[in-house]
Amino acid sequence: MKNDQVPVGRRDADRAPAMAENRIDRIRPDAPELAAPGDHVIGVTTMSFTREAVPDVARATEDGVEEYDREITVEVWYPAAEGTEAGGSYTALLRDGVTEVQLRGRAARDAAPAAQGAFPLVLVSHGYPGNRFLMSHLAENIATKGYVVASIDHPDSTYDDMGPFGSTLVNRPHDQAFVLDRMAGLDDPIGAITDGDTAAVIGYSMGGYGALVLSGAGLTDTFRALPYAPPQQLLEINAMGSETLAALPDERVRAVVAIGPWGRNREAWDAEGLSAIDTPLMLIAGGVDDVSGYEAIRSIFMETTRTERHLLTFDNANHNAAAPMPAPEESWAVSESLGYAPFDHYADPVWDTVRMNNITQHFVTAFLDLHLKSDTAKAEYLDLVPDSADAVWDRAEDGTPHETDTYWTGFANRSAKGLRFETRNVGQ
Structure with a gap:
């Protein structure tokens, strides 16, 4: 068989990836300003929490339905003690749920936490399916800037534990609320430096769905009647107008980032339900997302009228915009269990993943610093000409902007191409 006849992925399957670097912490030379790592050397550790006696959806x-104990694994990144040597690895599963890969990053495994500090808490919630390492690039980056970051493995929703979709619909916001409580109440050296009263949630796809429900967006009658809703009316726990939904929003959550949130494309919420959200919100999406539906994500942006919100759009990117880590080298090969290369689970056909990761790190840093640390200087990074194509670069040789300069703050000349960043205020 000639090379040009080799099926997609076959040549990569023949290429030994044993020493794959698989770095999650790369920063491109053209990355925007706030993508750069912060000043903290970081540690990482694995924790496990148990939600007791919950319905086994x-x-x-x-x-009928029985109760069970829901074991939740969490990867936690945190500022480490002075003198910690940076760098370490993670053992993670690929999308096929079978193949183990090694990822390399900045965090030192089980390093001693910083001796002092009060670092805001950030929860990270993956898609369906996913795992706690899918957004590890973002978790590491945020932690270096003075945050404790807890990334959740959601049972029935990971690569090696994919259960019925109804479990994700019911459990996702409640997993998030539960982990927030457990992380805020830690009685150990990491708990000693965690400001659990100041928190944010970052969710991708179904993680974004969960974050919106957690913020008070109740599910519609139409959505709860769809075929993939679980039996026993278990989804009523997230219904608009229910007492259980009313108990979910938590004043400790000061900001929400929803990347490609799924749900509005299936009428999970209507304008009334979304208008219940009053937490500052950043939406991030690919302009041709055909999983969550780009126009549906725009509807979320338009209908969350009780809060200030932003929408960052990667023009021509699909559902993998912004959130997934760079595709591990092993994912380029055809998986025997899937029958195809899981590369497509991580990558976008148009945008470079590291590029999208860096842009996301930049905007999420500005958003979290503004709302969790009251760093008002970061507001200028979010006050932008909505379409980068309309932004004008007009600066002196030393970089000083002239009056006519409207280029995006933190971006080098020409480096904001293909991006849009829109903002709407309360009541709009």
Whole structure:
């Protein structure tokens, strides 16, 4: 068989990836200003929490539902003690749920936490399917800037534990609320430096769905009647107008980032439900997202009228915009269990993943610093000409902007191409 006849992925399958670097912490030379790592050397550790006696949605039937203990694994990044040597690795599973890969990053495994500090808490919630390492690039980056970051493995929703979709619909916001409580109440050296009263949630796809429900956006009657809703009316716990939904929003959550949030494309919410959200919100999306639906994400942006919100759009990017880490080298090969290369789970056909990661790190840093640290200087990074194509670069040789300069703050000349950043205020 000639080389040009080799099926997609076959040549990569023949290429040994044993020493794959798989770095999650790369910063491109053209990255915007706030993508750069912060001043903190960071540690990382794995924790486990148990939600006790919850309905076993994945195994519920029309005849009944039993309760079980829901074990939740969490990867936690945090500022480390002075003198910690930076760098370490993670063992993670690929999308096929079978192949183990090594990822390399900045965090030192089980390093001693910083001796003092009060670092805001950030929760990270993956898609369906996903795992706690899918957005590890963002978790590491944020932690270096003085945050404690907890990334959740959601049972019934990971690569090696994919249960019925209904479990994700029911459990996602409640997993997030539960981990927030546990992380805020840690009684250990990491807990000693965690400001659990000042928190944010970052969710991708179904993680974004969960974050919006957690923020008070109740599910519609139409959505709860769809075929993939679980039996026993278990989804009523997230219904608009229910007491259980009313108990979810938490004043400790000061900001929400929803990347490609799924749900509005299936009428999970209507304008009334979304208008219940009053937490500052940043939406991030690919302009041709055909999983969550770009126009549906725009509807979320338009209908969350009780809060200030932003929408960052990567023109021509699909559902993998911004959130996934760079595709591990092993993902380029065809997986025997999937029958195809899982590369497409991580990558976008148009945008370079590291480029998108860096842009996301930049905007999320500005947004979190503004709302969790009251760093008002970061507001200028969010006050932009909506379409970067309309922004004008007019600066002196030393970089000083002239009066006519409107280029995006923190971006080098020509480096904001293909991006849009829109803002709407309360009541708009």
